[in-house]
Amino acid sequence: MTTLDLPSPRLEEWRWSDMAALRAAAEAEPRASAIAPADLFLDIEGPRLLFVDGMFEPAHSRPGRVQVGRIVPETAHPLGRQAEGEGWSLHLGREEAVTHIQVVHLGSGGENHVPARLVLEEDAVASVVETYAGAGWANRLTTILLGKGARLMRSVRLVQDEGFVSIRDEAEIGEAASLVSIFLGAGGMGSRIDGALTLTGKGGFAEMGGALLTRGTQKQEAAVTVRHENIEGTSRQLWRAVAADRSAASLAARVEVARGAQQTDGEQSLRGLLLQRSATVNLKPELEIFADDVKCAHGATVGELDKTAMFYLQSRGLEEARAKALLTRAFVADAFARIGEGDASPLVRPGDEPARVSVREAFVADADKWLEAAL
Incomplete structure (x- = not known):
């Protein structure tokens, strides 16, 4: 294996990154995995793609409109440029729609790289x-180009048991186009979620957020x-972090408003919750504004569970672990509010009756599983 050329933690933008975990x-x-690929897909109709150790697995896939082939990345990002090879792409023409695309990445050890490219022309719609x-x-680079009025909804679950997941998103958002990307880090792996979103068209909308546990x-x-380059753009960065034991969660959110990008509306909300004082949450909101007619705001807070709320719940008969779980779930709930709007999937668990469960509720179930292990 070739020597990895990784970013140095001496660089400000990489100072919280766990490159030692990535290298390991x-x-x-x-090694052999006991995970059945079929168990990783939500039971919803739509295209399915499975990548095992970075290689497309057609036996468990039905790509539909999604294409699989070699992609050469065009990026200066130090991890993203390594994501070269077999990947997946989607190109939708004007007013075309493909929803409920599922892409599952299953790793057994070692490194694997998968690039992706999504191009949505005017008024096209997709959800992934x-x-x-x-x-x-697992190292990933996703390039996104949204034409006028195009809409893309992405929901990303990081439930890998161990190892490291690095994700780089690079997006150009055109006039009146919308990109919403929500992430949940609820596995045992290390991770870096890295985004560079540029609103190039008038009235574009970009949202990137989620929860790290x-x-x-x-x-x-x-x-x-998120960079605003045109007028009347709107962006949202809503992140929640929950840290237990001696772990660390770090959130850095930046908004850049270029000269001439008037009537920009940019909002950042970064909040951290410490389940033990031995844990760490790092928050870094940034605004760089070169226009004078803007509405930009940021907030960053780190704290512990509210003792008054804990007392109230316990006084009504709830055990301490259950009370903590309820308050923690409420803390991260707003990070999931935009996930899978309008999507529904019947998930069947052993011993349960079939139930209609939305994509959003599947993410909440992942968070609940994490809470059971952490509390």
Whole structure:
């Protein structure tokens, strides 16, 4: 294996990154996985793609309009440029729609790289659910181009048991187009979610956020920059972090408003919750504004569970662990509010009757599973 050229933590934008965990995951020996690929897909109709150790697996896939083939990345990002090879792409013409696309990434150890490219022309619509599971280093680059009025909804689940997941999103959002990307880091892996979103058209909308849940000595990180280059653009960055034990969760959110990008509306909301004082949450909101007619705001807070609320719940008969779980779930709930709007999937669990469960509720179930292990 070639020597990895990784970013240095001496660089400000990488100072919270756990490159040691990434390197260890990349060097881990592959081993057999007990995870059945079929269990990783939500039971919703739509295209399905399975990548095992970075290789497309047609036996468990039905790509539909999604194409699989070699993609050469065009990026200067130090991790994203390594994501070269077999990947997936979607190109929708004017007013075309493909929803409920599911992409599952299953790793067994070592490193794997998968690029993706999504191009939506005028008024096209797409929704994508991505799931990361297994082990190893999963490195991804997603390039997104949205034409006038196009809309893309992405929901990304990081439930990998161990290893590291690095995700780089680069998007150009045209006039009146909308991109919403929501992430949940609820596995045992380390992670870096990295975004560079540019609103190039008048009235564009960009939202990138989610929740990072860490325990043990785990480290997860999100670093997102949204750049407004045209008038009347709107952006939202809403992130929640929950850290237990000696783990660390880090959130860096930046908004750049170029000269002439008047009537920009940019909002950042970064909140962290410490389940133990030995844990760490790092928050870094940034605004760089060169226009004078804007509405930009940011907030960043870190705290512990409210003792008054804990007392109230326990005084009504709830055990401490249950009370903590309810308050923690409420803390992260707003990060999931935009996930899978309008999507529904019947999930069947052993011993349960079939139930209609939305994509959003599937993400909430992942968070609840994390809470059961952490509390």
